[in-house]
Amino acid sequence: MNKAPFFEISKKLEGTLARTGVIHTPHGDIKTPAFIVGGTQATVKSLTNEQVTSLNGQSILVNAYHLMLRPGADTIELSGGIHKFMNYNGPIFSDSGGFQIFSLGMAYKKGIDITSHSEKGDIAQAVHSSTQLTKVTDDGVHFRSHLDGSSLYITPEISMDIQHQIGADIHMCFDELTSPLAGDKYIKSAMDRTHIWAERCLQRHNELNVDHSKKGDFLQSLYGVVQGARNESFRKESATFLGSKDFDGYGIGGVFEPEEISSTVRWVNEILPEAKPRHLLGMGSQPADLFLGIQYGIDTFDCVAPTRQARNGALYTYDGRINIKNSKYKNDFSSIDPECDCYSCRNYTKAYIHHLLRSDEILGLTLASIHNERFIVRTVDNIRDSINNKSFFEYKKIFLERYYSPLKAKIFLD
């Protein structure tokens, strides 16, 4: 069972952990650094795959948790795999669903999740809500479907079975995410469990790949997922442990704030094997995330916020974020950003998109999503170019000082 080279580094930026390169997958290459477009339920909300491709999206990330609930992994397997099911022939990542089970899944649509509670510092509530609807054992996790409340059980092996049935190119290990505000004792035990689960995932994954090989199907890849919250020694321990195992790449989970990137992500990436790609899970909704992540060694990002924010009217411009639903745009017939090359900016005005979103018209979601997704994808593409031509730091300074303010950008420029 010989796999082609999975990741190749092209250029490294001296004095940083940044690099450019290529991830080779059975469904095409990904030039890195790259922003992986969020397509949780086997669709990038409001966009066709052609639109994703035309805004230069190189790859889509789907979510095993959502897909196992609906339509079910069996249906996707029966259809011929996720690429055929959703008619997307580019590289596809799948997330294990660990995050949903530990945060979203238990309190879906109730405004209660670990992130929001960590913002409020409401540890008791976060811990309470995280223990109410899920039960973690060393073997696996009992939890309830957010769709119908039915009881479900996932182990690392079941997660790999599901992900292989779905059939993406790159999978994530089933991990246990902890609140950054949880106690060290719990963070440590969850991390240790995540490590054992990672070994179990890897073993099952390799067995499943043998099956694929026998059938002549393409081989799938697996990333280990680093945890350890904000604790430096835990993060380093996690990176050391997982880095010694034969994963194809690594996901970094449990990072919530851009300020954590220059600490947490750096600790981890200084240890992880340089020759393997690193994916920052769930981060990348603002330029600072992208510049810092790449500077500290991230190769790929995924984040649903650009499209979610677009659907709610928050649009990126080089001069900062605007809310297109504000009344001041009612009669503004200029494009969202005069420097933007996206389909929406080339063809439509602020006033029109303002009207569509206020009227709850479906096209508004599409035009806004195209703009935001293009803005983020282009920014990562431009950062990649800036590494190749060694202008990274100049580009970063100019971009961030303009997007935020020179004062605010300062915390990201050290």
Added chain:
RNA sequence: GCGAAUGUAGCUCACUUGGUUAGAGCGCCGGGUUGUGGUUCCGGAGGUAGUGGGUUCAAUCCCCAUCAUUCGCC
């Protein structure tokens, strides 16, 4: 012309057997969203209770007049 019903926030309507600061939904103004929450979440502004009298310690509420709207009848 006669009779009836209804007039409370921009709109549609509540509540009050008469008693602190008259509420809701929608709309309006603004903010949030990071391993997905389109139809969402969080704030905020906005009312001389049609108008004028009367009864009462106290009226959006009871009474009278008047105006407006709607329906019905001549």
